Amino acid sequence: MEEYLDRFITYLVVERNASPYTARNYRREVGEFLRFLKGEGVSSLQEVDRQRLSRYLLWLRAKGYVKASVRRRISELRSFFRYLVGQRILESNPMEAISAPKVPQRLPRYLKPEEIGAIMLAPDTSQPLGQRDRAMLEILYATGVRVSELAGLDLASLDRAKGEMRVRGKGGKERIVLLGRPARGALDLYLKEGRPKLLKGKRTSALFLNRSGERLSVRGVQSMLDRCARKAGLKWVTPHLLRHTFATHMLGGGADLRVVQELLGHTSLSSTQVYTHVSQRRAREVYMNSHPLAREGEAEGDE
Numbered sequence: 001m002e003e004y005l006d007r008f009i010t011y012l013v014v015e016r017n018a019s020p021y022t023a024r025n026y027r028r029e030v031g032e033f034l035r036f037l038k039g040e041g042v043s044s045l046q047e048v049d050r051q052r053l054s055r056y057l058l059w060l061r062a063k064g065y066v067k068a069s070v071r072r073r074i075s076e077l078r079s080f081f082r083y084l085v086g087q088r089i090l091e092s093n094p095m096e097a098i099s100a101p102k103v104p105q106r107l108p109r110y111l112k113p114e115e116i117g118a119i120m121l122a123p124d125t126s127q128p129l130g131q132r133d134r135a136m137l138e139i140l141y142a143t144g145v146r147v148s149e150l151a152g153l154d155l156a157s158l159d160r161a162k163g164e165m166r167v168r169g170k171g172g173k174e175r176i177v178l179l180g181r182p183a184r185g186a187l188d189l190y191l192k193e194g195r196p197k198l199l200k201g202k203r204t205s206a207l208f209l210n211r212s213g214e215r216l217s218v219r220g221v222q223s224m225l226d227r228c229a230r231k232a233g234l235k236w237v238t239p240h241l242l243r244h245t246f247a248t249h250m251l252g253g254g255a256d257l258r259v260v261q262e263l264l265g266h267t268s269l270s271s272t273q274v275y276t277h278v279s280q281r282r283a284r285e286v287y288m289n290s291h292p293l294a295r296e297g298e299a300e301g302d303e
Helices: 002-014 020-039 050-062 067-086 113-120 128-143 147-151 181-199 218-231 239-252 257-264 269-290 294-302
Strands: 164-168 174-178
Touching: 002 020, 002 067, 020 050, 020 067, 050 067, 113 128, 128 147, 128 164, 128 174, 128 181, 128 218, 128 239, 147 164, 147 218, 147 239, 174 257, 218 239, 239 257
Parallel strands: none
Antiparallel strands: 164 174
16 A cells, blocks of 8 residues: 555655645655554555545544544545546545535734834844844735745846846746845845855855855744744744745735735635735724723614
């Protein structure tokens, strides 16, 4: 059965252009399912039926997996079995009879403007690493790019004259994001002073470098954020949180939903619409706290 998983992962990477992160998740979690089947005495994928799948879902819940994790595994198994049907290894997809648990929609967390200001001041911009870190923070907040997109940037990705940056997103799709004045200024300082010092005579097309003069990894970006967040007195700051913050602040400032969708690289508008709920909730909070008749008006409306 592991042979089919190997072939499926190769298909994801080669045919679907899946990221290493996505491929790693599929291998780990589909592999977990295959190990469960072995424990059940199942030796062939042809033996997988609705009853065995239901037992697997019960096993996941007994292990304490939350609904979102169970839902993700169901989606991964659907893709895996769909591939097997397409390859004529199986005649039908047993996952079609399995429904995923409903997960309540959680509004994305975001940083307030003063928190953004604090984290931007955390790097020591008199040092090469600080110049790099400030440039990365400014780009993450100014563009909403994913951490993998940031780490994958090359010098050729930039159009400094236009203040634009070409990024490669999910599925290898490219899009243009825009850089504001603070991001352009931080980037110029890094390119002029910080990057040449970090490069140490090496040759690389990578935009952001580590101390060894090589491309900074996704994990390196996260470590930078952890360090800057602690210095700014903030907790749990991730690259995705800055992406949420970018979208929320854009919509809160009056940006068109379709424009934000394009800048984020969302395929579906529904992925972007969650941020409108955040903006609406924030607008209500401001109204209730600021308008002199807000609470009185609400009370009258309830009668």
